[in-house]
Amino acid sequence: MTSRTVAQLLSDDISLQEVEVKGWVRTFRADRFIALNDGSTINNIQCVVDFENTDESILKRITTGAAVHIKGALVESQGKGQKVEIQVNDIEILGDSDPKEYPIQPKKHTFEFLRDNAHLRTRTNTFSAVMRLRSSLSFAIHKYFNDNGFYYMHTPFITGSDAEGAGEMFRVSTLDPKNPPLTEEGEVDYKEDFFGKETNLTVSGQLEAETYAMSLGKVYTFGPTFRAENSNTSRHLAEFWMIEPEVAFMDLAGNMDLAEDFMKSVISYVLEHNKEDLEFLDERLAKEEEKLPQAQRSPMGLIEKLKFVVDNHFKRVSYTEAIDILRNSKPNKKKKFDYIIEEWGADLQSEHERFLVEKHFKCPVILFDYPANIKAFYMRLNEDGKTVRAMDILFPGIGEIIGGSQREERLEVLKEKMAALDIPEEELWWYLDLRKYGTAVHSGFGLGLERLVMFATGMSNIRDVIPYPRTPQNAEF
Template identity: 75%
Template sequence: MKHTRVKDLLNSNNTLHEVNAKGWVRTFRNNQFIALNDGSTINNIQCVVDFENTAEETLKRITTGAAISVTGNLVESKGAGQKYEIQVKKLEILGDSDAEKFPMQPKKHSLEFLRENAHLRVRTNAFGAIMRIRSVLSFAVHSYFQQKGFVYVNTPIITGADAEGAGEMFQITSLPLNNLPKNEEGNIDYKKDFFGKHTNLTVSGQLEGETFAMALGQIYTFGPTFRAENSNTSRHLAEFWMIEPEVAFNNLDDNMDLAEDFIQYVIKFAMDKCGDDLKFLEGRLLDEEKSKPQAERSEMALLEKLNFVLENNFKRVSYTEAIDILRDCTPNKKKKFQYIINEWGADLQSEHERYLVEKHFKCPVILFDYPANIKAFYMRLNEDGKTVRAMDILFPGIGEIVGGSQREERFDVLVEKMKALGIDEEELWWYLDTRRFGSAVHSGFGLGFERLVLFVTGMTNIRDVIAFPRTPQNADF
């Protein structure tokens, strides 16, 4: 008999004579009531065992974490909080679970403990909800761009180019590390390496994406990226996923329009599809808030925060105006900020970004026209010669969630910027070709997917929104 998902059973419009369900035991009470979950929903279905006619040996094997198959009648439940339950006629143990050793007991575990058991944490309500939301958000990304006529491009994971110019990259080599070949100058001879040159894991697919935008008009990438930044914080991962659209003939205003429309679409998509999971996570967060001092509590509940983004137009503010606001604000004057804003040119921190969103404007904010010396080489230089056509989108509770720019399409200006930063023209000859042959105004942005999932789920540590986090000193599982 083909089994039916728990989600479909709970959403049935009427009782069914006989059904089969398969899943994992969450709890087993009074030798009679099984809470069964198969991952299709946050909700369990209650399975009522006829313990008088079930072998005692079988009853002993029904433990938390065990995989089972139940066959019986789907009937209206007599218990509160559930519409249907299964009156079990046949029960089969598919996989035993050692009840004493199984880490995911039916109680609240710390997030630190769950990270140590990342291979099993998805069996908890919280992580089941997070991963279902992540899946839906991933689908929403493709849905949005495909509806808009974008072409999905798979940019390379292995690259010889440093898109950000930061140098924080993981090196790729097949050379024997205990006997590295050297050239006549005494340096490592990368010509003998697998690719014949120095190569790394990519930090971004943007540069390659730009080349496709110059032929296909509008493209997007969505894939894994890597950064060897030794930051052991709640906001950093060494391996993460990036969404990067690039659009020919779009200027910075068009880019801001696209980013705002896109991010509101994917959030609404998740809210429409993941109502039960979001309500569960909101309740979980509200419980956590009760244990915090009043000053540290969030001003908005999870669903209120998501609606805040959907219901407010994003305020567009120049970097210069933002600096003036921050320099004159009370937290800055009273030195409540960790990083005091004294002058134009400062690189804004999360505390500054959140102040602008949550306290000053009280809506999502798009900052634009940043100082050239704190932004990447490929951003278009403004006529003032000191700012570039960059943009960052700032959200409540999280700060920057999107970063983008109008790209520098002028060959001579781009070459001068590369020279000033010591970027090798020969290394990026192919990128410069896009400015030699039919260059045009174009723009794009990058959105770290985990940062988006973090915002939508309300979690506070980015390690909790990816299946197996990769961080300094940690590559388990």
């Protein structure tokens, strides 16, 4: 007999059949009722043990966390809360779990405690739901790009360039840290290192993706990126996953069209395929919101927020128009914002972005044409000489979720921008070559997977949407 998943047993019309199932015990009460879960669904299946005909030594080993193999009859449940249950005919203990030591007991645990036990936290409803959604979102991302003619590109993790120009990169080296080779000037001689030059872990695959877009047309990357930013906030990780499409012959307007269609597609996918997980997380978030002061509560529930994105057209607004709106807004005039908007050129904060989405336009917003001095060197300079063809997509509850731009395709302009930022041409000679040999308009954007998972699950800390978070002073597991 083939073992079935709990999800199959709860969804298929196969009652009154002999079945097999394997999973982990969530609870065992009255020496009779096992709540069994195997990770395939947020729901448990109840397994009813005939304790009078079950060996006492087996009963003692049915503890929270134990792995079991159950055989029995799937029948209509006599109790409330489930349609079917299993009348157990045979139970085998596959792996014991010491009830005195097992950390994930059937009670409420703090997220801090669960981070310390991240290897077991997916045995809880919240984290199993979050990680199933992360998996579904990842699949939906690949599906969207595959269905739309994109080629999946694997960009290097080890690089000699800094795509963002921020300098917050992890160094990759095989040199002896206690006795590295030195130059005549007394500096570390990286010519003696493994790669013959100073190298780092990548912060973005964008620059390499641009090279492939300029021959394959439409490509995307989806992989880990790294940022050595010493930040312990709820929004920062040292290791995170990025989705970065790049498209040849596409301008900023096309980039905005692509990003909007993409986001609606992946969110629609989880609304359709992860209903039970979303309903659970929606209810969890509502309970958490009840503990907050009214002013701090989200204006929308989780599922409502996801449908808000899918059902609304994304309003397109220039940065200049947004600054005027914010400068004249009540929160700004009454100094309710933590960061008061006083003049053009200000770098917008999450509170400003959320105001535009949730209060002013009441729909997702795409801001475009940002000041050049607050954006990256590779973004195309506009004719006014002070703004670039950048875009950010703003969502309710989170603010910016996507950042992108039309890329600077003009060789001399790109050289001037690099020189102004002290970016050596010899470091990016290959990137400049794209502007020499068949240059053309091209665009792309970046989406942090963890930011998307936070939005889709209602989780407030980025450490809780990645299996094993890497943060300052923490590389456990």
